Amino acid sequence: LVSRETKKDDTIVDIKGIKVGGNNIVIIAGPxxxxxxxxxLETAVTLKRLGAHMLxxxxxxxxxxxxxxxGLAEEGLKIIAEAKELTEMPVVTEVLDTRDVELIARYCDVIQVGSxxxxNFVLLKEVGRSSxxxxxxxxxxxxxxxxLMAAEYIMAEGNHNVILCERGIRTFETYTRNTLDISAIPAVKHLSHLPVIVDPSHAAGRWGMVGPLSRSAVAAGADGLLIEVHPEPELALCDGGQSLTPENFAKLMKEVRAVAAAV
Ligand code: PEP
Ligand code: MN
Incomplete structure (x- = not known):
């Protein structure tokens, strides 16, 4: 199901009108x-103003x-649902446990399965049965x-709305948190019809590299970016070192638009 051979045209995943895949670049941002x-809520409003499409x-x-x-568990889900109401942007959050899939579906628009x-094949099957x-x-x-076989697990259960996300892989290099595999973008595009986005934040682990990696991802054909943004990165409870300030995010949006227009 995941293969380009079984479906020639690109899959476009429609999230409340936001289309992932095809010819647009979708920007998902947040802490x-x-x-x-x-x-x-304040960060969500700022991100909307700066041009993000999803939270x-x-x-x-x-x-x-x-x-x-x-994490704040259900209390956090209530907050993200409130941000969604407030900004009218779709929201994505990660699931760790099969028992939480339904709970998350009550509050969010997209379920993330993390690296x-x-x-976790049981979890993949469970999200495969989600709408x-x-x-x-x-x-x-x-x-x-x-x-791709992990995506196949989800699709085999009937859920064909899968967005792949390259977020860097473990290599011998330690300067960056992970090594962003840019080649994964054209490889996935060749092998599959599914959209592929890039998370430069977890790949780099350093906020200063998020811009250059974002630009290269868009130039290589990524369908979108997943960017960590925090109003006060130095005080963040998680991943502050790789988080952009809203000011730096604004700069990134400008650069990404320029690259998208050029390719
Ligand atoms: C995340 O997006 O917050 C996350 C935990 O990412 P990853 O699964 O890529 O490490
Ligand atoms: Mn993180």
Missing amino acids: CAIEDKEQY RGGAFKPRTSPYTFQ RNMQ LPVLLKRGLSATIEEW
């Missing part, structure tokens, strides 16, 4: 985690250490073939 209601924010966080901030769960589009991140060390 790594939803931390505080007032702060999240992100984690309520369930897959943290490396069990002692760091784990760490790319081969919501799925944003499927590439696993930390997954090959393109493994990533």
Whole structure:
């Protein structure tokens, strides 16, 4: 189902009128985690003003250490749902547990399966039975073939609205958090009809590299970007080092538009 051979034309995933795939660049932005209601709503309004199309924010966080901030759970979902009402932008959040799929569907428009769960086949099947589009991140060390087979798990359950997201892979390089695999974009476009977006924030792990990686992703044919933005990155409870300030996000939007117009 995932293969270009079975479907020649590009799949366009329609999220409340926002079309992912085809010829447009969809920008999804927001903090790594939803931390505080007032702060999240204010950031959401700012992101809308700066041209973002969709909002992100984690309520369930897959943290490396069990002692760091784990997310606000349902309280966070209520906040993101309020931001969606306020801005009229669709929202995406990550699911960690099959038991939360229905809960998330009550509040959000897109369900994210994170890198760490790319081969959680039970979870893939569960989101495959959901009516919501799925944003499927590439696993930390997954090959393109493994990533596409993970999408196949979702589609085999009947949910064909899958958006792939390249977010960097583990390599021997340690300067960046991960290594952004730009070649994954044309490779996926060749092998599959599904849209592919890029998350330069988790790839770089450094906010200063988010701009250059975004520009290269768009130039290479990505259908959109997933960008972490925080009003006060140095105070962020999660991933502050890779988060753009709203000012830097505004700059990025300008650069991305210029590249999109040129390709
Ligand atoms: C995230 O988007 O917040 C996240 C945890 O990303 P990844 O699964 O790519 O690490
Ligand atoms: Mn993050």
